Amino acid sequence: MPARPLFPSAGSWPSGPEEAREEQVRLAPLVRAEPLDAERVGLVAGLDVTYAPGEDRLVAAAVVLDAGTLEVVESATAVARPAFPYVPGLFAFREVPPLVEAVGKLRSAPDVFVCDGFGLAHPRRFGLACHLGVLLDRPALGVGKSPFVGTAEPPGERRGSWAPLVDGGEVVGRALRTRDGVKPVYVSVGHRTDLDGATELVLRLAPHYRLPEPIRRADRLSRDVLAGL
DNA sequence: GCGACAG
């Protein structure tokens, strides 16, 4: 029996930004950093959400890939209304509910969840990847397309080079080059992962494109489903 | 106080 209601349906969803920030501060200590052996990861789930222009409707997608072949194993989606407005730093309250719903429809148990956004690279060290990882108590990491908090030197131009992302004197993630000469992505720990493992895994998942394949697949699936509504 | 601010 859970000590605290974990899901929105359980009635603990914040009514506004203030409560949401308090919730993040409460949950942040639950994040655990653990070594992630990228070589041993078998199944990876990519998560993403697409919003309908103008309408208050969205589609969340979870796509499970074989980390070795990058073949899609299965996928699931959820259609919903945003449960929270977009506020920088409170992003997870918008996307976590539908993402958790989509993940709940999966038959497999992915070894790692790859989120479109940040983990510890967050003002309160509790970004989307932390939030989702803690709720599911599964390994999770975040991949962002633009920096949110902190600063990083530009990594070397070659794929694989990276530079620490530092915020408030803390290393909260890495700016990682996944393609030669292309703008880096920003990797951070979500839950039960570490930066070395996350970096290695992201590189493994992004052999050809800037973004890891699981996220690209989830992005495409959520788009396609939304277009078909 | 002002600007910046994941998706």
Next chain:
DNA sequence: ATCTTGTCGC
């Protein structure tokens, strides 16, 4: 996030 075609470059 989304509104938006072609175009330049590897």
